[in-house]
Amino acid sequence: MSTRLPTFGDMKAQELKGLLLDKRLLGGGVLFAALALYPGLTMNAYHTRLLAWIMCFAIAALGFNIVLGYTGLLSFGHAAFFGTGMYTVVIAMESAGITDLIVLLVLAMLAAGVVGAVIGALSVKTHEIYFALLTLALAQLLYVLAARDVGGLTRGTDGIGLSRPDFLGIPISEAPAHIYLMGFYYHVILVCLFATIAVLWLVLRSPFGLTLKMIRENETRAEMSGVPILRYRLYSMVLSAMIVGLAGALYAVVVGHVTPEYLDWTMSGEIVFMALLGGIGTFLGPIIGASGFIILQEVALGVTTYWHFTMGLVLFVVVLTLREKGIWGGAKALVDDLNERRDDS
Amino acid sequence: MTKDNSRISRRHFLKGSAAVTALGSLAGCALLQEDFGTDEIDGIPDEPFRIVQMIFESGPPAFYGEEAMNASDMLVDRINDEGGLIGEREIEIVDRLDEDAGPDSLISDVQAMAQEGEVDMLMGIVSSAHSLAVAPAANDQQFPFLVTMPGTYQLFEENPDMEYVVRTAGSNAAGAVGAVRMVEQMDDVETVITIDPDYAWGHDHQEMFEAGLEAVGADVEIVESRYPELGETDYSAHVSAIADAEPDLLFSSLWGGDIATFVSQGVDGGMFEAVDQSLLIGDTGAPLLSSLGGSMPENVWLGGRGGYQPNYRYDEDEAHREFVDEYYERYDQLPGWGAYHEWMGFQALQEGVERAVSIIGDWPTGEQLTAAMNNIAFESPHGQHTMYGPQAAAPAVFGRPTDDHDLPVDHPLLGEFEFIEAAEVNPPEDDPTMDWVDELEPVTG
Numbered sequence: 001m002s003t004r005l006p007t008f009g010d011m012k013a014q015e016l017k018g019l020l021l022d023k024r025l026l027g028g029g030v031l032f033a034a035l036a037l038y039p040g041l042t043m044n045a046y047h048t049r050l051l052a053w054i055m056c057f058a059i060a061a062l063g064f065n066i067v068l069g070y071t072g073l074l075s076f077g078h079a080a081f082f083g084t085g086m087y088t089v090v091i092a093m094e095s096a097g098i099t100d101l102i103v104l105l106v107l108a109m110l111a112a113g114v115v116g117a118v119i120g121a122l123s124v125k126t127h128e129i130y131f132a133l134l135t136l137a138l139a140q141l142l143y144v145l146a147a148r149d150v151g152g153l154t155r156g157t158d159g160i161g162l163s164r165p166d167f168l169g170i171p172i173s174e175a176p177a178h179i180y181l182m183g184f185y186y187h188v189i190l191v192c193l194f195a196t197i198a199v200l201w202l203v204l205r206s207p208f209g210l211t212l213k214m215i216r217e218n219e220t221r222a223e224m225s226g227v228p229i230l231r232y233r234l235y236s237m238v239l240s241a242m243i244v245g246l247a248g249a250l251y252a253v254v255v256g257h258v259t260p261e262y263l264d265w266t267m268s269g270e271i272v273f274m275a276l277l278g279g280i281g282t283f284l285g286p287i288i289g290a291s292g293f294i295i296l297q298e299v300a301l302g303v304t305t306y307w308h309f310t311m312g313l314v315l316f317v318v319v320l321t322l323r324e325k326g327i328w329g330g331a332k333a334l335v336d337d338l339n340e341r342r343d344d345s
Numbered sequence: 346m347t348k349d350n351s352r353i354s355r356r357h358f359l360k361g362s363a364a365v366t367a368l369g370s371l372a373g374c375a376l377l378q379e380d381f382g383t384d385e386i387d388g389i390p391d392e393p394f395r396i397v398q399m400i401f402e403s404g405p406p407a408f409y410g411e412e413a414m415n416a417s418d419m420l421v422d423r424i425n426d427e428g429g430l431i432g433e434r435e436i437e438i439v440d441r442l443d444e445d446a447g448p449d450s451l452i453s454d455v456q457a458m459a460q461e462g463e464v465d466m467l468m469g470i471v472s473s474a475h476s477l478a479v480a481p482a483a484n485d486q487q488f489p490f491l492v493t494m495p496g497t498y499q500l501f502e503e504n505p506d507m508e509y510v511v512r513t514a515g516s517n518a519a520g521a522v523g524a525v526r527m528v529e530q531m532d533d534v535e536t537v538i539t540i541d542p543d544y545a546w547g548h549d550h551q552e553m554f555e556a557g558l559e560a561v562g563a564d565v566e567i568v569e570s571r572y573p574e575l576g577e578t579d580y581s582a583h584v585s586a587i588a589d590a591e592p593d594l595l596f597s598s599l600w601g602g603d604i605a606t607f608v609s610q611g612v613d614g615g616m617f618e619a620v621d622q623s624l625l626i627g628d629t630g631a632p633l634l635s636s637l638g639g640s641m642p643e644n645v646w647l648g649g650r651g652g653y654q655p656n657y658r659y660d661e662d663e664a665h666r667e668f669v670d671e672y673y674e675r676y677d678q679l680p681g682w683g684a685y686h687e688w689m690g691f692q693a694l695q696e697g698v699e700r701a702v703s704i705i706g707d708w709p710t711g712e713q714l715t716a717a718m719n720n721i722a723f724e725s726p727h728g729q730h731t732m733y734g735p736q737a738a739a740p741a742v743f744g745r746p747t748d749d750h751d752l753p754v755d756h757p758l759l760g761e762f763e764f765i766e767a768a769e770v771n772p773p774e775d776d777p778t779m780d781w782v783d784e785l786e787p788v789t790g
Contacts, residue, residue, distance in 0.1 A: 158474050305443060
């Protein structure tokens with residue numbers, strides 16, 4: 001089975017022109033420009049931070065959706081990859097003295113990929129609830145290691161604070177906190193988010209991505225077709241882990257303090273919540289889910305002390321009414337429905 | 346409510362008083378004696394002094410948060426009845442943020458508050474881990490943060506240059522090293538079992554207690570250390586194991602609902618009959634005694650980092666008596682540790698504003714206010730509550746349960762108090778806590 005990716009070299013000029021005029025691509029470009037300009041135009045540090053927070057978890061939810069939405073595996077252990085990304089950054093800075101952001105992000109992705117390979121190798125043979133429980137249990141092992149401060153690296157449940165990384169030798173960490181975030185780090189996260197979207201868009205539409213979907217839809221048929229199912233599941237776990245690890249690494253700098261809570265099953269639950277809220281059956285749904293989850297939490301916290309209940313209620317209603325389509329899938333279905341009615345009339 | 350049956354170790358109390366007097370002088374207390382007329386003060390803002398509290402409103406630690414919120418409401422009313430800060434500017438708690446939302450949300454909120462500029466001070470926080478995440482963020486935003494409850498010694502050791510953060514809660518060193526000082530005075534203690542919650546609070550206490558015992562050369566052996574989960578509901582296995590081992594001393598930093606559950610199951614399992622005595626130092630006192638009622642064993646020492654017991658120096662200290670009486674009258678219960686921690690916080694705020702205004706003759710900026718709260722001392726149930734730099738150094742106070750008290754509750758309170766001065770249970774300013782504990786000197790004389 002080929003895992004060849006589509007390249008621009010394969011495209012005819014007409015196809016390239018069509019791609020450039022694609023509404024989605026244009027929309028993406030406009031959104032990128034709007035988001036990139038937002039901090040400078042508004043000078044609103046709170047909104048910038050909120051957007052940075054949302055974008056980090058959007059990357060995490062996108063990565064998680066590779067396993068759930070495309071491979072059909074419900075993992076309750078993705079906090080392991082998110083937390084690994086965070087701890088890799090802070091430990092590399094504290095213990096190894098590495099301060100360059102690019103190096104830290106690459107290290108975090110590699111470390112998360114290794115953890116993804118190990119957890120994947122131990123769990124991809126199982127299905128459904130057994131897969132969910134096995135990933136949860138394996139991830140909890142990492143949580144316990146961090147909480148117990150094994151090896152003296154994590155400082156237990158109090159966690160570790162981290163300073164701001166530099167970028168390509170430029171001592172940008174010396175800038176005041178809000179300048180660092182609004183003038184530099186926010187844009188790094190934005191670029192990472194759009195790069196993740198682009199890479200996943202290509203990967204999931206490549207023969208590799210189509211094979212994952214085939215496994216999700218009918219595992220037996222895929223196996224009979226000669227697809228090495230376990231190997232492909234493992235690939236999807238590693239890819240997913242690396243992207244979630246990148247999200248964790250980016251977020252570590254935003255939050256500035258890393259605790260074992262980011263490795264806990266409740267964090268896995270939040271990532272699942274985001275994906276479900278946005279829609280696991282859609283490509284962009286997880287981004288909408290992450291945005292919806294964080295904004296909902298912030299709004300609910302501001303208006304009621306029963307914010308846990310409010311969030312639970314929203315998830316209940318979304319899952320009950322929209323099922324796997326989530327908010328994004330539901331919105332798309334609504335637009336299609338309205339278009340059909342308009343055409344009929 | 347007239348008779349106080351507390352007994353303070355005279356030696357310790359006198360030494361403590363002397364030390365505090367000296368520190369108070371160094372702290373610039375003379376400035377506080379200056380007579381400043383508010384007519385000459387410029388720039389007192391028209392709006393109230395706006396505080397946002399960060400506190401557990403939901404989740405297991407919410408009981409601690411509830412006490413803190415009760416005390417805050419009461420103290421704000423009391424201060425405002427007298428005209429507000431320096432009698433001129435009222436206080437308003439404009440919002441409360443639920444710590445259960447986690448550090449992500451809390452840090453975002455700090456950013457929003459700093460940006461909007463409609464809040465003068467952030468106050469509160471229960472969780473040590475949250476304080477370690479939020480305090481540097483607040484400092485980055487140049488947003489004054491008065492940390493009132495967490496005890497982690499790492500707060501200022503990890504972030505030594507914070508200019509906008511002060512902490513009025515005593516460090517967890519006071520409780521753990523206080524327990525070491527207690528063991529030094531105990532006879533016939535050779536074997537110890539420790540049981541602490543399985544997170545940083547518990548591990549820090551156990552490590553400091555063990556290291557401190559070794560440093561002072563106590564002839565005791567910690568035969569077993571147990572770490573139940575935070576929020577554990579079934580301690581039966583721990584109770585059976587401890588009862589079977591029959592140690593001379595049981596040490597624990599379990600707190601809140603955990604210590605109440607553990608002690609209750611320990612009583613049912615006969616554990617306290619098998620153990621000679623216990624040191625339960627996780628901010629224990631009136632709330633635990635209230636929940637246990639008459640079943641509280643007598644062979645225990647309760648207490649921790651401060652004299653936060655309603656009947657401790659109740660008769661001698663008028664301010665404490667008023668605080669307890671007012672709280673009881675308002676909420677029909679005695680104040681617990683959360684309430685006392687907030688009281689210390691509001692006292693630091695009042696003293697800090699007075700000090701800053703007396704120096705600069707103007708209403709202070711956030712930086713000036715937090716600087717003015719450094720190195721001050723103010724009244725508390727355990728005498729002067731002293732800030733070593735930006736954080737308090739609390740004494741350790743322990744007592745034994747007794748029914749012999751005159752407060753209007755039908756459960757035991759503490760008596761036979763032991764006071765161990767702050768200088769004996771806290772490192773000198775700028776000394777790393779664990780290094781200091783490793784070199785702890787035995788108490789002599």
